[in-house]
Amino acid sequence: MGFELPKEKYGGRIKEVVIGATKEQGGTRSRSIVAGGSNGLAFHKFESESPNGPVVVMDVVDTVRMVPERLLESMGSALNDPVEWAKKCETEWGADACVLKLQSANPEEEDRPAEELAATTKKVLESVGLPLLVYGCGFEEKDAKVIEAVSNAAKGERLFLGLAEEKAYKSIAAASMANGHGVVAFSNLDINLAKQMNILLLDFGMKPENIIMDPLMAALGMGLDYSYSNIERLRLGALSGDPMLQMPMICDCSCAWDVPEAVEENPEHGEAELRGIHWEMLTAYAAAVAGADMVIMRHPKSVKLFRDAIADISGGV
Amino acid sequence: MPTAMEIYKLLPKTNCGECKLPTCLAFAMQLANQKVSLDACPHVSPEAKAALEESGSPPIKSVSFGSGEFVVEIGDETQLFRHDKTFYHPTVLGLIADDAEGLEGMKAKMDAARAAEFERVGQIMRVNSVALRHSTGNPDEFVEAVKAAAAKDRPVVIMCEDASVAAKAVESCADKRPLLYRATPANLDQMVELAKGRSLPLVLGGASSLDELSQMADKAKKAGLADIVLEPAAGSSAETLENLTAIRRAAVKNRFRPFGYPTMMVLGSSEADRTRAALGVMKYSSVVLMEELPREFLYPLLALRQNIFTDPQVPIQVKAGLYAVGEPDEKSPVLFTTNFSLTYFTVRADIQKSKLPAWLLVVDTEGQSVMTAFAAGKLTPESVAKVIEDEKLKEKNVRGEIIIPGMVSRMSGKLNELTGLKVTVGPRESSGLPKMMKSLSG
Numbered sequence A: 001m002g003f004e005l006p007k008e009k010y011g012g013r014i015k016e017v018v019i020g021a022t023k024e025q026g027g028t029r030s031r032s033i034v035a036g037g038s039n040g041l042a043f044h045k046f047e048s049e050s051p052n053g054p055v056v057v058m059d060v061v062d063t064v065r066m067v068p069e070r071l072l073e074s075m076g077s078a079l080n081d082p083v084e085w086a087k088k089c090e091t092e093w094g095a096d097a098c099v100l101k102l103q104s105a106n107p108e109e110e111d112r113p114a115e116e117l118a119a120t121t122k123k124v125l126e127s128v129g130l131p132l133l134v135y136g137c138g139f140e141e142k143d144a145k146v147i148e149a150v151s152n153a154a155k156g157e158r159l160f161l162g163l164a165e166e167k168a169y170k171s172i173a174a175a176s177m178a179n180g181h182g183v184v185a186f187s188n189l190d191i192n193l194a195k196q197m198n199i200l201l202l203d204f205g206m207k208p209e210n211i212i213m214d215p216l217m218a219a220l221g222m223g224l225d226y227s228y229s230n231i232e233r234l235r236l237g238a239l240s241g242d243p244m245l246q247m248p249m250i251c252d253c254s255c256a257w258d259v260p261e262a263v264e265e266n267p268e269h270g271e272a273e274l275r276g277i278h279w280e281m282l283t284a285y286a287a288a289v290a291g292a293d294m295v296i297m298r299h300p301k302s303v304k305l306f307r308d309a310i311a312d313i314s315g316g317v
Numbered sequence B: 001m002p003t004a005m006e007i008y009k010l011l012p013k014t015n016c017g018e019c020k021l022p023t024c025l026a027f028a029m030q031l032a033n034q035k036v037s038l039d040a041c042p043h044v045s046p047e048a049k050a051a052l053e054e055s056g057s058p059p060i061k062s063v064s065f066g067s068g069e070f071v072v073e074i075g076d077e078t079q080l081f082r083h084d085k086t087f088y089h090p091t092v093l094g095l096i097a098d099d100a101e102g103l104e105g106m107k108a109k110m111d112a113a114r115a116a117e118f119e120r121v122g123q124i125m126r127v128n129s130v131a132l133r134h135s136t137g138n139p140d141e142f143v144e145a146v147k148a149a150a151a152k153d154r155p156v157v158i159m160c161e162d163a164s165v166a167a168k169a170v171e172s173c174a175d176k177r178p179l180l181y182r183a184t185p186a187n188l189d190q191m192v193e194l195a196k197g198r199s200l201p202l203v204l205g206g207a208s209s210l211d212e213l214s215q216m217a218d219k220a221k222k223a224g225l226a227d228i229v230l231e232p233a234a235g236s237s238a239e240t241l242e243n244l245t246a247i248r249r250a251a252v253k254n255r256f257r258p259f260g261y262p263t264m265m266v267l268g269s270s271e272a273d274r275t276r277a278a279l280g281v282m283k284y285s286s287v288v289l290m291e292e293l294p295r296e297f298l299y300p301l302l303a304l305r306q307n308i309f310t311d312p313q314v315p316i317q318v319k320a321g322l323y324a325v326g327e328p329d330e331k332s333p334v335l336f337t338t339n340f341s342l343t344y345f346t347v348r349a350d351i352q353k354s355k356l357p358a359w360l361l362v363v364d365t366e367g368q369s370v371m372t373a374f375a376a377g378k379l380t381p382e383s384v385a386k387v388i389e390d391e392k393l394k395e396k397n398v399r400g401e402i403i404i405p406g407m408v409s410r411m412s413g414k415l416n417e418l419t420g421l422k423v424t425v426g427p428r429e430s431s432g433l434p435k436m437m438k439s440l441s442g
């Protein structure tokens, strides 16, 4: 009789979302990138197609307060300046896009004014051709101002602005719609909340092709199990035909560098930075295997390992 | 278990009543509910019996190897996705010692495997198995190494496709229940004989297609081999994912019996192999053998395995109550945290780093972290006050103070009101505790 591979066909497909705009598209990016588009489970090439592999977005933080010392040493002084950092991502580290995290807006820390951060964003845009995502600092009132200023300063660039949360999405959504940008919709490890977030944004007037969703990636050892299953469920929900779940997913895996076990000195667990590199790589790889369309990563060596892993599982040849 | 109707179809339908039930249908219903045993019907045919046993057995057979404290169990999985219930049996990780490295080299590898053991969130994570591989080395040395490995505690995999050498290796340790690797289309009959004779589990591999692998499994089973492990081709991660997915689906969804066995991957030492090992852990490989496991990779890989095989319904947790860290007395500081294992062990380790004794009060939050429990209303000033009361903290400790996690500073006022204790807000991350505790005592 012969063994037949049991294949699954799904009715749904993840939407394709374009990030960044080239000159022809009304912006100044040297290229735009597409996320999503798959009609099957991640890397299930034998039964589905994924026209766009996972997109690697590299971290650019505008204040290194959050970056472990060791990384500053090994990744170089470029990390002290978001413009230089972004350039490295583009020219040396092989990023598809960057996410500019405007942490210095934090009103309890540096509290830099919105205009200054808009200027930073503009400078980054002038210095690199990569598509850009821009995140605020997580303080609702401040972010409303910051994101609005950033949006105005980058009209037509098709930035993706974040993070839009359930209780504070209107200002970000409005800022996006005003200047042709997209939005990153954040939800907290829960399929219903993720769906709710998308519904809220659509009701507010956003178009589905301008939304990507961040379902919260918990790092390896810090709740990765919850995220892994949540991402799988989101993906299955989208494939089974729920249009409110068919936005591409982005997972921020740079959180691996906040895990004490990943970075602490502990010779029993090997050399710390290399362990951290694997920690971030495995976090991102788990996200991708579960169904993430985009990952945010920080260390160039983790990115390299991740790229190799994706090539191996995408079965290029 | 099959349904009552499926069972009924296989019964004699004579309603003779010897099972003490009025009809065959009544018997079938009782059997489906597992209220009676099939043996109660003297008239059921051997074929029907076999069919019923088959359909009542789990989709993937449980196989064990090794003996004693470190025995491992693999297979017996029922799900394609962990969120549908759980994955039960964590991927067994093994280190390969090749006889090309000579006896001493192999012994060094065995020691390395046994040393690879870590405690994380209260659980032991380890490299579970030692695999001895006969490649270009001396067969006698190989057998010697197998014997030495089996004399220790970790379950052994005997990797040898030459049936006569494998027989000698098996001879030296059959009572330790090694896993035998492997039967290929070329040596299937001899290997099956060898494994069957000793009732050992045997890996089937080297097939050119899944179809061929399924035929090998079918043949081995018909020859009387009970414990089988399947090794599909795994040239790239793409092929690995496809084959392991096909096997799991066929077993679980289609009840395709030749694939109702645990699976296995044998890897080398390259970066790509490490990625493939991680894939195996996530996507259905019951055993992963590797030539090298550098610590920087091993520890995160073990953490990944622990995460993937945690029951999604039950977070790993510790018992609530008052714990001593070091040897605290009635004047030592008191801190509280939640009973989520990750939280408890992180905080405990950070207190230990201060080298100062303390009391750690663990509040039952149903295994949730500080922020999750706080956001979900499971960590409230009231719930903390209640544990303080239940544990008679004020009788055991006269300090009159409690240190709380920085993330829940908002509960200070109310907690003070409820308990009369001085409430001190600690750092947000427990990594700041050593510094804080030193300043308290100094």
Ligand code: B12
Pocket (backbone or CB within 6 Å): A188, A189, A190, A193, A216, A217, A218, A219, A222, A223, A226, A255, B315, B335, B336, B337, B338, B340, B342, B343, B346, B347, B367, B368, B369, B370, B371, B372, B373, B374, B375, B376, B403, B404, B405, B406, B407, B425, B426, B427, B428, B429, B430, B431, B433
């Ligand atoms: C995994 C996770 C979950 C898992 C549960 C995991 C678990 N068993 O607890 C699930 C998916 C179930 C979950 C659910 C929810 N979660 Co949740 N979750 C997380 C996540 C990703 C990790 C939490 C974790 O394990 N942390 C690790 C442990 C070790 O941290 P910890 O317990 O806080 O301990 C640290 C400190 O508090 C401190 N500490 C601890 N004890 C002590 C003691 C002393 C004395 C001191 C000084 C310090 C100290 O040190 C520790 C180490 O740094 C976080 C986000 C993140 N990345 O942190 C969100 C997070 C905690 N969750 C959050 C929320 C809102 C929720 C939900 C309410 C969402 C929802 N609406 O459904 C639900 C609630 C669940 C419910 N309804 O029952 C929010 C909390 C927001 C807030 N500020 O209040 C967070 C921060 C995510 C976010 N950014 O929005 N979550």
Ligand code: SF4
Pocket (backbone or CB within 6 Å): B011, B012, B013, B014, B015, B016, B017, B018, B019, B020, B021, B022, B023, B024, B027, B040, B041, B042, B043, B044
């Ligand atoms: S003993 Fe068997 S044949 Fe007789 S009634 Fe019971 S089930 Fe039917």
